[in-house]
Amino acid sequence: MNNDKIWLSSPHMGGTEQEYVNLAFDTNWVAPLGPNVTGFENDLSVYLGNVPVAVLSSGTAALHLALLQCGVSAGDEVICQSFTFSASANPITYLGATPVFVDSEETTWNISPIFLEEAIVDRIAKGKKPKAIVAVHLYGMPYLVDEVHAVADKYDIPIVEDSAEALGSTYKGKNCGTFGRYGVLSFNGNKIITTSGGGALVCPSEEAKQHTIFLATQARDDAPYYQHSHIGYNYRLSNISAGIGRGQMEVLDAHINLRRDMNVFYQELFKDFDGVTVFTEPNEDFHCNHWLSAIIVDPAKTNGVTREDIRLAFAKANIESRPLWKPMHMQPVFENCAFYGGKTAFRLFENGLCLPSGSNLTSEDRQRIEKVIFEVLSL
Numbered sequence: 001m002n003n004d005k006i007w008l009s010s011p012h013m014g015g016t017e018q019e020y021v022n023l024a025f026d027t028n029w030v031a032p033l034g035p036n037v038t039g040f041e042n043d044l045s046v047y048l049g050n051v052p053v054a055v056l057s058s059g060t061a062a063l064h065l066a067l068l069q070c071g072v073s074a075g076d077e078v079i080c081q082s083f084t085f086s087a088s089a090n091p092i093t094y095l096g097a098t099p100v101f102v103d104s105e106e107t108t109w110n111i112s113p114i115f116l117e118e119a120i121v122d123r124i125a126k127g128k129k130p131k132a133i134v135a136v137h138l139y140g141m142p143y144l145v146d147e148v149h150a151v152a153d154k155y156d157i158p159i160v161e162d163s164a165e166a167l168g169s170t171y172k173g174k175n176c177g178t179f180g181r182y183g184v185l186s187f188n189g190n191k192i193i194t195t196s197g198g199g200a201l202v203c204p205s206e207e208a209k210q211h212t213i214f215l216a217t218q219a220r221d222d223a224p225y226y227q228h229s230h231i232g233y234n235y236r237l238s239n240i241s242a243g244i245g246r247g248q249m250e251v252l253d254a255h256i257n258l259r260r261d262m263n264v265f266y267q268e269l270f271k272d273f274d275g276v277t278v279f280t281e282p283n284e285d286f287h288c289n290h291w292l293s294a295i296i297v298d299p300a301k302t303n304g305v306t307r308e309d310i311r312l313a314f315a316k317a318n319i320e321s322r323p324l325w326k327p328m329h330m331q332p333v334f335e336n337c338a339f340y341g342g343k344t345a346f347r348l349f350e351n352g353l354c355l356p357s358g359s360n361l362t363s364e365d366r367q368r369i370e371k372v373i374f375e376v377l378s379l
């Protein structure tokens, strides 16, 4: 057996990406606009059910422009799921606003509607109604859409749906990315599809899409010279990157099926070991792309084997695995921010591990993973 590094999630090209990139060169559209940009936007729009989509330089840029267009500005507060990647929260601070973090619930690991309402009520009582809510479909698992949106609607607060990890996931048959006022997608190198780097914003209207593109291309007024009445950004996706995206869209569903197969592989692998739970959908309303498969380890039931023991055993075998996201309310950079909840996100971080989940893992890779698990858990 070879000993090449097995990654958590690595780029997986379908084959036609380079043809779209070559097309950009052949026609000299080597710029942040061109046929691949509009083509990729169209592919995403059709895939998600004919919604307006603007492609951008990153998911972080998409979050920034979404919050901006929800009216977030200096001195505001924005509620954000604590259990997430820092990119969900950072753009709140770009606007001079402050994040207020909310804990997760156990079934989807995403924002708890109960703690969400507690946070809203308390912030209003303290004198400031939150301007927006960033809810995340972490690891591709849809959050409790009905319950979370019912709370947001009750207080009339817009949701920015961070669907960076959830392209292709659905809730009650509807695509993740299309529930919030705005939906954010990411095509970074480790995501379910990649453009080497990139993102997109799903918009509530064609007008909002055009305004997003306007902001993302330096906010130029309609004049023969450069005139500006707004602060602009340089956030548009390049025509080269968009070419990769068009090729990736052709294999998206096939790659989701392969990632879902990896999740089934882990469920099979761990079913005979007490104390290890594989994260999967709570019921049939949820369809997860299983961007990353993850486990929770309970050392009380594994003869003391911990998450760290498993992680280190993988590392020794040149296999990448990683603890679940460290919650934002535990991050030094956000230590002064308010937090509502209990210990759910904290416990997930303490005991959870992400496992190699790529759509390009071979049966030999699976054997190497299996071998490590048998060695570390069959004590």
Ligand SMILES: *Cc1c(COP(=O)(O)O)cnc(C)c1O
Pocket (backbone or CB within 6 Å): 057, 058, 059, 060, 061, 084, 085, 087, 088, 136, 138, 162, 164, 165, 185, 186, 187, 188, 198, 199
């Ligand atoms: C990757 C990611 C982002 C940011 O996307 P980029 O394209 O890397 O800027 C935001 N939120 C979550 C949950 C992510 O996983």
